[in-house]
Amino acid sequence: MKKHHEMFANAIPLIASENVCSPAVREAIITDLAHRYAEGVAGSRVYAGCEFIDKIELKCIELAKKYWRAGFADVRAISGVVANLIVYTGLTKPGDKMMAMPIPQGGHISHNRTAINVHGLKVDFFEFNEEEMNLDIDRSIKKLKEYKPKLVLFGASVFLFPHPVKEISEAAKEVGAYTMYDGAHVAGLIGSGYFQQPLEEGSDVFTLSTHKTFPGPQHGSVLAIEDEELNKKLRLAAFPALLSNHHLHNVAGLAITLTEMLKFGKEYHGQVIKNAKALAQALHERGFEVLAEKKGFTESHTLVADISKLSETIGWGDKVEQVLEQAGIILNRNLIPKDIKEKRSYKTPSGIRLGTSEVTRLGMKESEMDYIAELIERICIKQQDIKSVKQLVKEFRKDFQEVKYCFKSKTQAYQYINIH
Ligand SMILES: Cc1ncc(COP(=O)(O)O)c(C=O)c1O
CATH class of the missing domain: 3.90.1150.10 (Aspartate Aminotransferase, domain 1)
Incomplete structure (x- = not known):
């Protein structure tokens, strides 16, 4: 180590x-929270001992909704892949069709193998314009109208330019599909007001990892527009369907990173x-x-x-x-x-x-x-x-050993922390 x-x-x-996350976040992720369970949602847990865990999680939800300008936030997903799986589980049934980014052009493995092998979805891909390094809007809309998916997934692992969420979401709504945006990579850029705003542009759901451009602990989240039925489906897919333990130390770390990014992002x-x-x-x-x-x-x-x-x-x-x-x-x-x-x-x-x-x-x-x-x-x-x-x-x-854009600390970015 x-x-x-x-x-x-x-x-x-x-x-x-x-x-790399800040020293304050590293402190959070080695607390006793890492030993605990809190199945359920704040105020309605299946475990005892959650008085302060509830406060932390509710604060985290409040900060996530503020930073990402979302009507709904569930901060329990333990990673980006799990966040995607929560959406597949909540909004589709095995055998349903999904449309996503092709893998060689930058789509993520969870848009393909995870969706197919774990949730039994059928997946077809958007048309891609290599010159533009982006989705081909007209050809993708044509394909979408013929394919009639239940779920349309934007976002990628090679994500150079904003996706045409507005244009393609309109076509998706016409065929009765839900739309989701995998912003695992660009979540920090979006939260700080750059790149694009998927929920404002027509996406129903926005999933993310909390440790890529958003510099937090390794975790995930599911954000969405405010819609009682949609939000309930997502919440129930997280628990009791997919999660038991949801890594409470990382929820605390996420709340701290959100505070940092609201200030320095x-x-x-x-x-x-x-x-x-x-x-x-x-x-x-x-x-x-x-x-x-x-x-x-x-x-x-x-x-x-x-x-x-x-x-x-x-x-x-x-x-x-x-x-x-x-x-x-x-x-x-x-x-x-x-x-x-x-x-x-x-x-x-x-x-x-x-x-x-x-x-x-x-x-x-x-x-x-x-x-x-x-x-x-x-x-x-x-x-x-x-x-x-x-x-x-x-x-x-030698000159770059501290984490910047966070609250000051004497601990260096890659300092090994001895506890004894
Ligand atoms: C687009 C996209 N979605 C999901 C993931 C998976 O995220 P995690 O590692 O948090 O499960 C990645 C990982 O790089 C990704 O690029």
């Missing part, structure tokens, strides 16, 4: 689905997006083929690059990921749209995905993005000695 902490304290963390998430654009531009200028150049690369925390050109020198995405990791630069390989045509698998894709949520939380700004691009160039294009680049990474990280 100590070695893991040391590794991250000396690395550049660029995984788009990860972040505007500034933090604005910088996350500026950093993603700056990193994309800096990589582009160094010869990397960053996708969606014509659209300014990204409107979120994520950017994706096609690294096919490196296949003769370094290898495909797996090898690029590996050499960068050896130098302390941590990102992940990713399928990109052209991989389907070229029959490349997720093991050796021609893309890499980078995210700026965590490096921004450590206080980095545009000039640091430029230096990170230079370090990536040193490894991937100039093929410099890995050990010497790793040393540069370590030096660079």
Whole structure:
């Protein structure tokens, strides 16, 4: 464990689905709450000992509704996948049809395998426009009207630009479908007023992870418009259908992160997006083929690059990921749209995905993005000695050891906490 902490304290963390929570949140998640059960909802529990747990959960719900501007919030889902499963369970029956994002174009595995294998849904996919790196509105609406799904799911794991929620939701309502938006990746951007507002644009439900752009503990939530019948279905799907223990320490951590983001989120998430654009531009200028150049690369925390050109020198995405990791630069390989045509698998894709949520939380700004691009160039294009680049990474990280955009603390971002 100590070695893991040391590794991250000396690395550049660029995984788009990860972040680091504040010391105050780390304190919450090692409290006694981690030992407790509170089945049910506040005020109507199946367990004793919940007096303060109820207060924490009600506060968390109040803050979640405020931050995400939602009429309904259930903060019990223990992860983003479980949040999605709660919606599938509450709003559909096995055998119903769902429409979602195709996986190679950025859809998440829970939109496919989880929906099919766990809840027995039939899934078909939206049409995708590779140039735009977004859903093709007209072709998707045409397909939706023919397919007549019961549930329409927006959102993705490679989420560069806002989805056309308004246009497609109108068509979904015409065929009597519920709409949901998986904002696992972009939840923080949305809460802080960037990207898009799914519940205002026509989505009935908004699911999320609380640890990607939203920098909280690993957990999930289900938000929705205020609608008694819909809200009841979601609540009952959470418990008694899918949850027993709902990780109360993380509910407390989530409440603290919501307080932090209501205060610091505007500034933090604005910088996350500026950093993603700056990193994309800096990589582009160094010869990397960053996708969606014509659209300014990204409107979120994520950017994706096609690294096919490196296949003769370094290898495909797996090898690029590996050499960068050896130098302390941590990102992940990713399928990109052209991989389907070229029959490349997720093991050796021609893309890499980078995210700026965590490096921004450590206080980095545009000039640091430029230096990170230079370090990536040193490894991937100039093929410099890995050990010497790793040393540069370590030096660079010395000035970025605190979690920013939160209440002040002496504890550093990756400090190992001894309790004895
Ligand atoms: C779009 C999307 N939904 C759901 C998830 C799963 O979230 P969790 O890991 O919180 O279950 C992810 C994970 O990266 C994701 O990208």
